[in-house]
Amino acid sequence: MPLEAKTQSLLRQLPGVDHLLLLAAQDPALAGVPKTIQTRCLREAVDGVRRAILKSGAAAPNTAGAMESAILRDAKARMQQASRLNLRRTINATGVVVHTNLGRSLLADSALENLRTIAAHYSNLEFDLAKGRRGSRYSAVEEILCELSGAPAAMVVNNNAGAVLLTLDTIARGREVIVSRGELVEIGGAFRIPDVMAKSGGILKEVGTTNRTHARDYEGAIGPQTGLLLKVHTSNYSLVGFTKSVSLKELVTIGKTHGVPVMEDLGSGTLVDFSQMGLLREPTVQQAVSTGVDVITFSGDKLLGGPQTGLILGKRKIIEAIKKNPLTRALRIDKLTLAALEATLQLYRDPQRLLQEVPTLRMLLTPLEALAQQAAKLKDTLAAIADTRLLLEIVDGISRAGGGSLPMLELPTKCVSVQVAGRSANSLESALRTAEPAVIVRIENDALLLDPRTLSQEEYGLIRTALARVLMDPAESPA
Ligand SMILES: *Cc1c(COP(=O)(O)O)cnc(C)c1O
Numbered sequence: 001m002p003l004e005a006k007t008q009s010l011l012r013q014l015p016g017v018d019h020l021l022l023l024a025a026q027d028p029a030l031a032g033v034p035k036t037i038q039t040r041c042l043r044e045a046v047d048g049v050r051r052a053i054l055k056s057g058a059a060a061p062n063t064a065g066a067m068e069s070a071i072l073r074d075a076k077a078r079m080q081q082a083s084r085l086n087l088r089r090t091i092n093a094t095g096v097v098v099h100t101n102l103g104r105s106l107l108a109d110s111a112l113e114n115l116r117t118i119a120a121h122y123s124n125l126e127f128d129l130a131k132g133r134r135g136s137r138y139s140a141v142e143e144i145l146c147e148l149s150g151a152p153a154a155m156v157v158n159n160n161a162g163a164v165l166l167t168l169d170t171i172a173r174g175r176e177v178i179v180s181r182g183e184l185v186e187i188g189g190a191f192r193i194p195d196v197m198a199k200s201g202g203i204l205k206e207v208g209t210t211n212r213t214h215a216r217d218y219e220g221a222i223g224p225q226t227g228l229l230l231k232v233h234t235s236n237y238s239l240v241g242f243t244k245s246v247s248l249k250e251l252v253t254i255g256k257t258h259g260v261p262v263m264e265d266l267g268s269g270t271l272v273d274f275s276q277m278g279l280l281r282e283p284t285v286q287q288a289v290s291t292g293v294d295v296i297t298f299s300g301d302k303l304l305g306g307p308q309t310g311l312i313l314g315k316r317k318i319i320e321a322i323k324k325n326p327l328t329r330a331l332r333i334d335k336l337t338l339a340a341l342e343a344t345l346q347l348y349r350d351p352q353r354l355l356q357e358v359p360t361l362r363m364l365l366t367p368l369e370a371l372a373q374q375a376a377k378l379k380d381t382l383a384a385i386a387d388t389r390l391l392l393e394i395v396d397g398i399s400r401a402g403g404g405s406l407p408m409l410e411l412p413t414k415c416v417s418v419q420v421a422g423r424s425a426n427s428l429e430s431a432l433r434t435a436e437p438a439v440i441v442r443i444e445n446d447a448l449l450l451d452p453r454t455l456s457q458e459e460y461g462l463i464r465t466a467l468a469r470v471l472m473d474p475a476e477s478p479a
Pocket residue numbers: 159160161162164187191232233234235236265266267268298299300309310403404
């Protein structure tokens with residue numbers, strides 16, 4: 001048969017979607033896939049095979065039977081892809097604890113339980129059970145936040161970016177906000193202090209220089225238009241060398257003298273004094289509150305280890321004004337977040353339980369000996385793959401707090417280094433990243449590094465399965 005005629009004949013024999021749907025109905029693996037998705041995927045697969053035949057590539061199916069199986073195989077892959085959730089579990093083997101790209105903090109079990117209870121049932125979210133009338137959703141956490149921090153009043157919104165925006169909008173709209181040039185920072189995700197200021201309607205007044213700002217700089221800048229002195233904790237970078245900044249305590253004194261409120265954006269904000277645990281010093285929320293500062297804000301999902309939230313603590317008058325600001329409604333947290341936050345904060349009442357049960361704190365504080373044991377166990381689990389190309393070693397490494405927290409902190413750890421003969425680290429990294437579940441690793445010296453600090457032991461087996469699959473895959477993608 002001439003080529004042209006052969007192509008025409010094949011195209012005529014392409015199976016119809018109705019026929020294919022009947023075949024798909026016989027595949028138990030596709031039982032849960034909705035008809036609409038099946039139909040769409042089968043159509044796309046038919047189109048794909050039609051295009052392949054028109055191109056008459058060597059790989060194009062050349063019999064009716066071959067066409068049908070090619071279509072079904074492709075459609076099945078498409079259906080599986082379409083049924084998969086886009087947001088899904090990912091294994092963090094990077095050793096970066098508060099990994100912003102991987103979802104920051106993991107919730108404690110009690111927070112998860114409470115979240116489930118509140119999600120599955122009606123709750124007193126905005127109902128005062130004692131009085132039998134409308135209540136405030138924020139009351140669930142106000143008291144405990146004040147108890148833990150020593151602050152007179154508290155409030156919570158969606159995230160810290162929202163907390164900063166809302167607070168500036170409430171206190172400083174149309175007025176000057178004095179900030180040190182050394183603190184005009186950018187936090188990832190395009191959160192820049194000058195931009196947030198502009199959005200809030202506050203008028204930025206920079207003082208000092210990049211590396212040095214003195215008390216007299218603030219004092220010289222205060223005038224009749226001044227609405228706020230703002231301090232920003234430079235949580236994601238560190239200035240070393242010939243530097244000078246004004247402490248929060250000093251700033252509060254200046255504010256008091258001139259009758260101007262003082263605010264600090266603490267960023268990661270911790271209620272735990274890490275310096276007492278042999279880690280670097282990060283100013284605590286309690287220390288900030290004790291200076292008499294008017295208002296502070298910080299994130300709930302960084303070092304606090306709770307859900308994504310922005311916590312605002314401060315003087316009663318300011319918190320009341322914030323609650324009345326219409327922006328508050330736009331930034332309000334939902335009940336699931338509130339449920340998880342309250343349960344997380346409850347753990348802070350019991351310091352021993354806290355360090356074991358809040359995953360972020362537990363991971364940051366895992367001792368090196370425990371990490372060495374975990375690395376050995378992980379290595380053994382992977383060695384069970386029994387592939388001669390696999391080279392596993394335990395090496396010294398560094399874990400990080402991440403999330404723009406404790407930027408200078410280097411946490412010594414033990415990693416499992418993974419190499420595969422004949423395969424580049426880049427190609428392995430991408431194969432694991434696109435595995436199911438995805439495994440995210442670091443590369444150092446052309447080896448993969450798996451840090452047990454951010455892994456649960458139950459994930460070792462999942463990593464082994466993913467790695468074993470990668471090793472079985474003959475397709476070596478170019479690095
Ligand atoms: C992280 C951070 C923010 C933003 O907080 P989100 O909770 O991510 O919105 C703002 N300011 C500082 C100093 C930060 O470190």
